[in-house]
Amino acid sequence: MVSKHEAAEAVREAKVRTGITWAQLAEAVGKPLAWTTAALLGQHPMEKDDATTAAALLELGDDVAMAFQLQPSRGALESAVPVDPTIYRLYEVVQVYGPTIKELIHEQCGDGIMSAINFRLDVRRVPDPAGDRVVITLDGKYLPYQW
Amino acid sequence: MVSKHEAAEAVREAKVRTGITWAQLAEAVGKPLAWTTAALLGQHPMEKDDATTAAALLELGDDVAMAFQLQPSRGALESAVPVDPTIYRLYEVVQVYGPTIKELIHEQCGDGIMSAINFRLDVRRVPDPAGDRVVITLDGKYLPYQW
Amino acid sequence: MVSKHEAAEAVREAKVRTGITWAQLAEAVGKPLAWTTAALLGQHPMEKDDATTAAALLELGDDVAMAFQLQPSRGALESAVPVDPTIYRLYEVVQVYGPTIKELIHEQCGDGIMSAINFRLDVRRVPDPAGDRVVITLDGKYLPYQW
Amino acid sequence: MVSKHEAAEAVREAKVRTGITWAQLAEAVGKPLAWTTAALLGQHPMEKDDATTAAALLELGDDVAMAFQLQPSRGALESAVPVDPTIYRLYEVVQVYGPTIKELIHEQCGDGIMSAINFRLDVRRVPDPAGDRVVITLDGKYLPYQW
Amino acid sequence: MVSKHEAAEAVREAKVRTGITWAQLAEAVGKPLAWTTAALLGQHPMEKDDATTAAALLELGDDVAMAFQLQPSRGALESAVPVDPTIYRLYEVVQVYGPTIKELIHEQCGDGIMSAINFRLDVRRVPDPAGDRVVITLDGKYLPYQW
Amino acid sequence: MVSKHEAAEAVREAKVRTGITWAQLAEAVGKPLAWTTAALLGQHPMEKDDATTAAALLELGDDVAMAFQLQPSRGALESAVPVDPTIYRLYEVVQVYGPTIKELIHEQCGDGIMSAINFRLDVRRVPDPAGDRVVITLDGKYLPYQW
Amino acid sequence: MVSKHEAAEAVREAKVRTGITWAQLAEAVGKPLAWTTAALLGQHPMEKDDATTAAALLELGDDVAMAFQLQPSRGALESAVPVDPTIYRLYEVVQVYGPTIKELIHEQCGDGIMSAINFRLDVRRVPDPAGDRVVITLDGKYLPYQW
Amino acid sequence: MVSKHEAAEAVREAKVRTGITWAQLAEAVGKPLAWTTAALLGQHPMEKDDATTAAALLELGDDVAMAFQLQPSRGALESAVPVDPTIYRLYEVVQVYGPTIKELIHEQCGDGIMSAINFRLDVRRVPDPAGDRVVITLDGKYLPYQW
Amino acid sequence: MVSKHEAAEAVREAKVRTGITWAQLAEAVGKPLAWTTAALLGQHPMEKDDATTAAALLELGDDVAMAFQLQPSRGALESAVPVDPTIYRLYEVVQVYGPTIKELIHEQCGDGIMSAINFRLDVRRVPDPAGDRVVITLDGKYLPYQW
Amino acid sequence: MVSKHEAAEAVREAKVRTGITWAQLAEAVGKPLAWTTAALLGQHPMEKDDATTAAALLELGDDVAMAFQLQPSRGALESAVPVDPTIYRLYEVVQVYGPTIKELIHEQCGDGIMSAINFRLDVRRVPDPAGDRVVITLDGKYLPYQW
CATH class of the missing domain: 1.10.260.40 (lambda repressor-like DNA-binding domains)
Incomplete structure (x- = not known):
């Protein structure tokens, strides 16, 4: 198998x-x-x-x-901090902007998270005269902390 | 100071x-x-x-x-893997979808990366009848490997 | 402050x-x-x-x-693996029974998770002639992977 | 073999x-x-x-x-912090609620632990109009520190 | 305080x-x-x-x-692997003889553990013509795996 | 071979x-x-x-x-902190009682260690009406710091 | 393949x-x-x-x-800190001179980085009467932080 | 002081x-x-x-x-892998090009290293019509393995 | 104090x-x-x-x-792998020559160790026309494995 | 091959x-x-x-x-901190005496290191009535920091 x-x-x-x-x-x-x-x-x-x-x-x-x-056991990075530069840049975004995103989710939605389960992702190349851009959209359901 | x-x-x-x-x-x-x-x-x-x-x-x-x-020394996570759930979900996206994003950047643009320097970020709450959504847009210049 | x-x-x-x-x-x-x-x-x-x-x-x-x-930055363990024995036993449960719980969630509900956000917790002492027991109930909404 | x-x-x-x-x-x-x-x-x-x-x-x-x-050598996580999202949520519960559980065990029982050896586990799907729930019951003997 | x-x-x-x-x-x-x-x-x-x-x-x-x-939060090592030589030797015993002790507990008692909670410890200097010895006795209740 | x-x-x-x-x-x-x-x-x-x-x-x-x-390359744990519960309890003893053992060795013997080389180990099941016990004896030569 | x-x-x-x-x-x-x-x-x-x-x-x-x-998954070190002495010296340069290089990039160029993607590298042996030298040139495009 | x-x-x-x-x-x-x-x-x-x-x-x-x-205790990174993007790019160079540099040192000089002690460093901004460049020169004495 | x-x-x-x-x-x-x-x-x-x-x-x-x-709690490195270059070279010796030293101790003495407790150390500068040398002598009692 | x-x-x-x-x-x-x-x-x-x-x-x-x-990729330890007791004692020497050796190199030679490249090693058994000794000599060229 x-x-x-x-x-x-x-x-x-x-x-x-x-x-x-x-x-x-x-x-x-x-x-x-x-x-x-x-x-x-x-x-x-x-x-x-x-x-x-x-x-x-x-x-x-x-x-x-x-x-x-088959049902997957998810998670695909070879180490806790990825080393491939294309993937590392995503980790760098979390390092540099993670707390910013957290603050803005809390300000706009309240005490909760963006779901990574009820979630969709889009990756697109966007033409730009100053050099084309990669635009990644993370789109997850807002889940409020709820007891 | x-x-x-x-x-x-x-x-x-x-x-x-x-x-x-x-x-x-x-x-x-x-x-x-x-x-x-x-x-x-x-x-x-x-x-x-x-x-x-x-x-x-x-x-x-x-x-x-x-x-x-002041010029910052950037990077704001308290540990290599973030523990706050709101921020962890971003790390989980990198764990689960990092290689997917890498494949799609390479297919659409070639051998390169999305810049995290020439980069802008947007966080928005998007109303949705099935529950509002958090939409995060990562928008960075495509940088091809170039010697 | x-x-x-x-x-x-x-x-x-x-x-x-x-x-x-x-x-x-x-x-x-x-x-x-x-x-x-x-x-x-x-x-x-x-x-x-x-x-x-x-x-x-x-x-x-x-x-x-x-x-x-104040809005918390959540996460309270002093290290990735907790050292206090009372808390360590919970980590041990994840080490020994984590994959079992994953299998049973998938069998009973499908491809998804137990939410730790839409979630409630109960800790009770339950009398037992063979020695009282600690019963901890983790009760989270089932969230299916949904694109 | x-x-x-x-x-x-x-x-x-x-x-x-x-x-x-x-x-x-x-x-x-x-x-x-x-x-x-x-x-x-x-x-x-x-x-x-x-x-x-x-x-x-x-x-x-x-x-x-x-x-x-065969007698097992127990422990089934692929790394100290699990990466599969279904299992990670259990780790997140320990991160966020570990000290809470510790406080409540001590308040209700005294200085001791919930055994993970004299222990049983149950995982059930519980219907709920607001979305079905996963209910995990950790049920271990209370063991007081005893010299 | x-x-x-x-x-x-x-x-x-x-x-x-x-x-x-x-x-x-x-x-x-x-x-x-x-x-x-x-x-x-x-x-x-x-x-x-x-x-x-x-x-x-x-x-x-x-x-x-x-x-x-006060109720303690237990655990006293400064790092996962202790560096003080007197304490390191105890860790070395676990590294070299841990599986041996596991095998002998299982052979003599069955599938279970020596409790570190219902547990007492003794440290004694024992005279010996070839050089005095340190004798450490770990004495814990046998706890069988029991569902 | x-x-x-x-x-x-x-x-x-x-x-x-x-x-x-x-x-x-x-x-x-x-x-x-x-x-x-x-x-x-x-x-x-x-x-x-x-x-x-x-x-x-x-x-x-x-x-x-x-x-x-053959001459061994010693050390048998699968990771710095063991995950099998039977072996982990020994590590927990070092975490909780390591400094205690250090203090008592120094008080009874002086500035030195219990050797893990000139060393013998015993594991015994000891009957006890309140539940049989596992008694592990660590018996090593006292080695004073000596220049 | x-x-x-x-x-x-x-x-x-x-x-x-x-x-x-x-x-x-x-x-x-x-x-x-x-x-x-x-x-x-x-x-x-x-x-x-x-x-x-x-x-x-x-x-x-x-x-x-x-x-x-084939498209590579980049990154070639066997561990986060390299152990081969020839490669370790490069890591040592980052440890000792990393903040110096950061300060000088910021002073000469502004808030940005030297690209490691739009980048070329040269390694040359340079004769020197006091002992030949290895001269490594890292030459990357300056990328200013730009929203 | x-x-x-x-x-x-x-x-x-x-x-x-x-x-x-x-x-x-x-x-x-x-x-x-x-x-x-x-x-x-x-x-x-x-x-x-x-x-x-x-x-x-x-x-x-x-x-x-x-x-x-004062005599320094050298080394200035806040963690084994630096998180500031300007400094991380230097680490990325070691990750991606470390073995390349090792091969070229060995081919041009033999079995040895570039010294990081008998060493000088230069950082310069170099004008370029396609965007100015940061040129970092690492210049260390070649030290052959010598018994 | x-x-x-x-x-x-x-x-x-x-x-x-x-x-x-x-x-x-x-x-x-x-x-x-x-x-x-x-x-x-x-x-x-x-x-x-x-x-x-x-x-x-x-x-x-x-x-x-x-x-x-006072009785010390020994161990003086700021991290498991030292970063100061003068101290790192000692770690590098262990990395490169550790197994060599182990083989030679076993060949010359049998199954045992060089004690780091019954131990003395000397550091001397030795004049040499090709450049003065640092000579470090590690001198410890041979301790055979002995039950 | x-x-x-x-x-x-x-x-x-x-x-x-x-x-x-x-x-x-x-x-x-x-x-x-x-x-x-x-x-x-x-x-x-x-x-x-x-x-x-x-x-x-x-x-x-x-x-x-x-x-x-073949040209080696050097470094032979199975983990950052060695677990075999014979090799660990060398690491312990670095942990306990590393800063001492650094101080003495600086006092006797100035700001520099003992080379681990221009380096020779000797391991000898030295008879001693109080128990034979293992004497390890680390003999490396002194390299002053030199720009």
């Missing part, structure tokens, strides 16, 4: 071999781009049909399609 | 005492909301006029206004 | 000095026992009336009553 | 393959649900008959049944 | 100043030597009479006597 | 397979119980005859017998 | 086997020396022609040439 | 108060810019005349001038 | 103020150089006469002399 | 199999004892003739002889 971690590795390899993009995979599966990417990287369980569709597109076997459907 | 860290503590206290909001501070200073909040929490240096305006509004002294203008 | 951490220390000291119990404090405030205890230990913000009531009972000043009302 | 860790992996895989639930396994073995789950995940030794019954139901071999009977 | 940690420091200082020994303190209090030492170092709460007796003998004030009676 | 770590694993497996106890192994080898257990777990080198005797009793091959004779 | 990490190992081995130098590889590829070395060690993706040229020179197969073209 | 750390803080404050630059300080002292900065930040001992000159320029007292002359 | 740590700081300051050297202190006390240095830095207890002599020479008070006589 | 780490393991095994000592290996190679041991444990590169001689004596193949010649 193939683990979700091994399935994620297989996906990365198959993408290089087949030239299929995340966007094509998301379109085939009919799910949002970031959700599909996260799912194929092992962070969400997929439904059977979606798993089969994605595996077929990537020319991967039934055992990988099965792994796509 | 007052350190930026002490000034940030003074700001938090003064906000409770005076009832001034981050939004009012940002409006008085004439800068974006999240930038102003981050600056008053010690993560950005302020120009003299802005520093004086904010200090006056918060009924804080000249030494605090001076601290607002 | 008094920080929430200093206020929590003041509460512990005042309880010894005055002999007031957590149960009496909770009754006076009219809130659940565990919530009141957590709030006075600095993990929840209190409303003005409740804060004043508790401070008066504990013979503490207005500055402490003010601290009770 | 199969280690308890490998046996736990085999159980997870066999559950997907056979569709057997933890509840069915517990019923077949005739032991409490959470105990059975923990035991099959390698945290408790099983008696021979129970081990054989569970292995048969999961269509696993004698070597796995033997592994179920 | 004096914390238990400050009280422990005061005890160490007072012992040097007055020349009183742990043995004399234990005799005056009428409790076992190791228990009395641990209690005065802040690891156990003392009863009022014992606290007063010890404080008087050490020429310490009422605030210290009060601190002796 | 078999490493000492692999040999220790082989011993644990062979004990289950053959039903041989640590006590029987110690008797066959003619060495103290705890020493024999530690040696077979890879923490001491054995002499050729003893290694051969133990391997034969456990029905293990010459390569394992050879491994028993 | 070969991972970038395995490809880097293959390069190190092939260099010993073939006697090819980093300088020869850089010349064949027509890219700067340090960039080529970093790329072949798995820290940059290579274009197809360059990858094929390098693999051919090193007598490595198509799968390695493919690995050279 | 003033510690070197306190003296460094005093320097940072005095620079803001007096408007003196690192360049002016270096010129007054007659030493290289980076050396002077590092020394005043507490990483090098200064000679008496230089210390007095710098203190006078900064309008600081004799006790600070004395601190400038 | 003065702690040993504060006394060590007072010694460092007094040495600068008085110009007294470690060698002069050792000669006055009549003890070996390294022992005296370590003792005054708080790593050994001193006898009353020696403590008084040293304090007088350094023009320090009776409270410091008293601190010199 | 064999890595230096695998070669070191092969050496340890071959020494047991052949009975060859480190002293015999050093004599055959004609290099100092400690250097030869460190080199064969993978911490130094060997010249071809020496590598071949050592491999032949140990009855190891050409691939191991090749590994002996």
Whole structure:
């Protein structure tokens, strides 16, 4: 049997071999781009049909399609503080702006959090004459502390 | 002389005492909301006029206004992994979706990063019948690896 | 001004000095026992009336009553792994039974979590002929992963 | 020979393959649900008959049944602070409410601990019009410090 | 008010100043030597009479006597791995012989632990022609895993 | 060639397979119980005859017998703070009573340590009407600081 | 398929086997020396022609040439603080001179950073009568904090 | 007496108060810019005349001038991995390019290191039409491994 | 009362103020150089006469002399891995040559250790035409593992 | 191809199999004892003739002889703080005497370090009527801080 971690590795390899993009995979599966990417990287369980569709597109076997459907044990960083520069910048945002975001959530909503479970994510390239921009949208339900 | 860290503590206290909001501070200073909040929490240096305006509004002294203008040593988490739940959820997003974001930046832009320096941040409450949402926008310049 | 951490220390000291119990404090405030205890230990913000009531009972000043009302930065362990044996046993439960609880949540509810925000806690002594028992109830809303 | 860790992996895989639930396994073995789950995940030794019954139901071999009977080296987190969000919420409860629980044990019972050895655990889904809840009961013998 | 940690420091200082020994303190209090030492170092709460007796003998004030009676937050190492050589040797014993002790407890008693709560400790110097020995006895109730 | 770590694993497996106890192994080898257990777990080198005797009793091959004779690289905990509850209790004793033991060694012997090299260990079950006890004796030569 | 990490190992081995130098590889590829070395060690993706040229020179197969073209997950230290003395000296420079470099960047350029993305590196041996010197040039675009 | 750390803080404050630059300080002292900065930040001992000159320029007292002359205990990062973004980029360079630099030192010089003791550092802003650059030169004596 | 740590700081300051050297202190006390240095830095207890002599020479008070006589809690590094370069080189020796030293102790002496308790240390500058050398001699009693 | 780490393991095994000592290996190679041991444990590169001689004596193949010649990535501890007692004692010396050695280097030589690169090491058993001693000599070139 193939683990979700091994399935994620297989996906990365198959993408290089087949030239299929995340966007094509998301379109085939009919799910949002970031959700599909996260799912194929092992962070969400997929439904059977979606798993089969994605595996077929990537020319991967039934055992990988099965792994796509497993309940994940989430969390994907190789260490508490990520070392890859592209991912580190996200951690840096938490280091520098974490308390700012906390203050603004509390001022606008009250004593609570942005859910990371009832949550969606978008990553887009936005053209800009001064150099294109990466715009990441974190969109989670507000959950008030409630006893 | 007052350190930026002490000034940030003074700001938090003064906000409770005076009832001034981050939004009012940002409006008085004439800068974006999240930038102003981050600056008053010690993560950005302020120009003299802005520093004086904010200090006056918060009924804080000249030494605090001076601290607002100092070059910061950035980074505000109390430990490598934050423990406050509101801030932890941001770390959890990096843990669960970090590699997804990396893949999508590379697919859409190439081999590079979203800058955390040429960067702006927005935090908004968005009404939603199924429960209001917190929407955080991370908007940084795309920087390609370039030798 | 008094920080929430200093206020929590003041509460512990005042309880010894005055002999007031957590149960009496909770009754006076009219809130659940565990919530009141957590709030006075600095993990929840209190409303003005409740804060004043508790401070008066504990013979503490207005500055402490003010601290009770502040928005907390939550998290109270002195290190990532707690060393006090009474608290360590809770960590041991997570170490030994964490994956068991995860499996049972997924089997009974699906892919999601028990919220620690929409959450209540109860601690009770239960008489037992073979030795009384401590029964801790963690009761949080089920939050399904939802994009 | 199969280690308890490998046996736990085999159980997870066999559950997907056979569709057997933890509840069915517990019923077949005739032991409490959470105990059975923990035991099959390698945290408790099983008696021979129970081990054989569970292995048969999961269509696993004698070597796995033997592994179920071994004395475990307990502890199942992949790191000191768990990263999977479902398990992290339990750690967050210890971070936010650990000292509260300690205070209430001491107030209700005296100077001692809730045993994590003479201990039972229950996880239940409780219907609630405002959204179903996960209720986890930690029930351990009170052990007073005793020289 | 004096914390238990400050009280422990005061005890160490007072012992040097007055020349009183742990043995004399234990005799005056009428409790076992190791228990009395641990209690005065802040690891156990003392009863009022014992606290007063010890404080008087050490020429310490009422605030210290009060601190002796407080419920402790236990744990006294300055870091996860102790650096003082006298204490490190105990950690080394756990590193080298921990699994051995675990095996022998399981062989002689079954699946359980030696309690560190229902527990007593003795430290004695034992004359030996080849060089005197330090003999430390750890004596805890056997607690079987019991659901 | 078999490493000492692999040999220790082989011993644990062979004990289950053959039903041989640590006590029987110690008797066959003619060495103290705890020493024999530690040696077979890879923490001491054995002499050729003893290694051969133990391997034969456990029905293990010459390569394992050879491994028993190798010089060990000692230390057997899987992390700086052990997670298995049976072993953690020993660490907890060091956390709670380490400074107490240090004080008593210094009072009874002077400025020095209990050796963990010139050292013997005993683990015994002691019947007790209030519940049997585990008694662990740490017996090491006193080594004074000596320039 | 070969991972970038395995490809880097293959390069190190092939260099010993073939006697090819980093300088020869850089010349064949027509890219700067340090960039080529970093790329072949798995820290940059290579274009197809360059990858094929390098693999051919090193007598490595198509799968390695493919690995050279993959998007890397960057970061190459075996631990947060490097232990190899040649690499540790670079960390020591950051420890001793990091704040100095920060001050001088701020004094000469303003509030910003030296980019490590729009960045080039040079390592040269410089003859010196008092002993030759290693001169490392870090040359990155200045990025001002810009909202 | 003033510690070197306190003296460094005093320097940072005095620079803001007096408007003196690192360049002016270096010129007054007659030493290289980076050396002077590092020394005043507490990483090098200064000679008496230089210390007095710098203190006078900064309008600081004799006790600070004395601190400038003390032997330092070097190392200035607040944690093993720096969190300030300007300093973190230097750590990132070690993470991404450390092994590359090691390979090139070995290829050009043999088995040895770049000294961080017999070492000089330069930080310069270099104009560039595509955006000015920060050029940092690390220049250390090559030290071959030599028995 | 003065702690040993504060006394060590007072010694460092007094040495600068008085110009007294470690060698002069050792000669006055009549003890070996390294022992005296370590003792005054708080790593050994001193006898009353020696403590008084040293304090007088350094023009320090009776409270410091008293601190010199206290039993130390040993260990002086600011973090597990030292950051000061002069001390780090000693750690580097352990990293690079630790297993070598272990092998040679075992080959020459058997299964045991070099004591760090029955131990003396010497640090000398040795003239050498190719550059003077620092020669550090670690001289500890061989302690065989002995049950 | 064999890595230096695998070669070191092969050496340890071959020494047991052949009975060859480190002293015999050093004599055959004609290099100092400690250097030869460190080199064969993978911490130094060997010249071809020496590598071949050592491999032949140990009855190891050409691939191991090749590994002996590779440039090492140095550092051999399994964790930042070593757990094997023989090696830990060296770390303890750094913990207890590190600042002492630093002070004496500075007093005797000035502001600099003992090189761990231009460095030699000796380990000897020295007979002593009170028990033989292990004498370890660390002998490194003094390197003054020099800009």
